[in-house]
Amino acid sequence: MHTVELDGRKIPVGKIVCIGRNYAEHIKELGNKTPDKPVIFMKPATAILASGGKIIIPAYSDDCHHEIELAALIGKKAKAVSVEQALDHVAGYAVALDLTLRDVQSAQKEKGLPWEIAKAFDTSCPLSAFVPAARISDPQSLQLRLVVNGEVRQDGNTCDMMRTTAQLIAAVSAYFTLEEGDIVLTGTPAGVGRIRSGDCLEATIEQVGSLTVTVV
Ligand code: MG
Numbered sequence: 753m754h755t756v757e758l759d760g761r762k763i764p765v766g767k768i769v770c771i772g773r774n775y776a777e778h779i780k781e782l783g784n785k786t787p788d789k790p791v792i793f794m795k796p797a798t799a800i801l802a803s804g805g806k807i808i809i810p811a812y813s814d815d816c817h818h819e820i821e822l823a824a825l826i827g828k829k830a831k832a833v834s835v836e837q838a839l840d841h842v843a844g845y846a847v848a849l850d851l852t853l854r855d856v857q858s859a860q861k862e863k864g865l866p867w868e869i870a871k872a873f874d875t876s877c878p879l880s881a882f883v884p885a886a887r888i889s890d891p892q893s894l895q896l897r898l899v900v901n902g903e904v905r906q907d908g909n910t911c912d913m914m915r916t917t918a919q920l921i922a923a924v925s926a927y928f929t930l931e932e933g934d935i936v937l938t939g940t941p942a943g944v945g946r947i948r949s950g951d952c953l954e955a956t957i958e959q960v961g962s963l964t965v966t967v968v
Pocket of ligand 1: 770771772819821850939940
């Protein structure tokens with residue numbers, strides 16, 4: 753059983769639901785189209801890597817990218833909830849990385865195939881400990897910063913999300929039930945780029961915390 757920490761408690765993780773293309777500048781940098789509905793995919797709990805852990809880039813890729821994202825932990829069942837109710841279902845927030853094998857993803861996209869082999873591999877979801885939601889004054893006003901080997905690569909703010917955390921949870925919960933222990937990743941700001949063997953990644957979200965991982 754894979755667990756995450758919330759305020760010192762161990763919480764078993766269900767599914768990790770991820771949102772693609774939720775920041776305009778990131779959509780531009782990858783030359784993607786702006787979606788009229790949220791782009792949704794999932795990672796299994798086996799993808800989780802705790803802070804201090806080591807990323808293992810699969811041998812079938814030569815281009816693994818970092819994507820810093822705000823993660824929301826679901827604290828109670830959410831099925832077709834409204835935007836107004838959505839944040840009542842969030843127990844906590846954490847710093848996440850949605851590691852992506854960009855070369856593999858591009859090939860899958862071209863063929864119209866699903867993204868899991870590019871997005872859901874073991875160690876593809878580094879996660880910090882979660883802080884209780886009550887401690888975050890406004891999830892749509894948080895600076896996110898990713899530093900690789902001392903160099904700032906991503907520096908964005910959750911105010912630039914195209915759909916808010918509440919809107920995303922409401923939209924996801926219309927497709928499938930979110931349960932306690934599920935995690936929602938809310939998309940990445942601009943600045944994604946390649947990581948290589950030996951790199952040290954430090955991801956920070958203000959008020960939320962930080963995460964440090966290295967690449968094997
Ligand atoms: Mg992402």
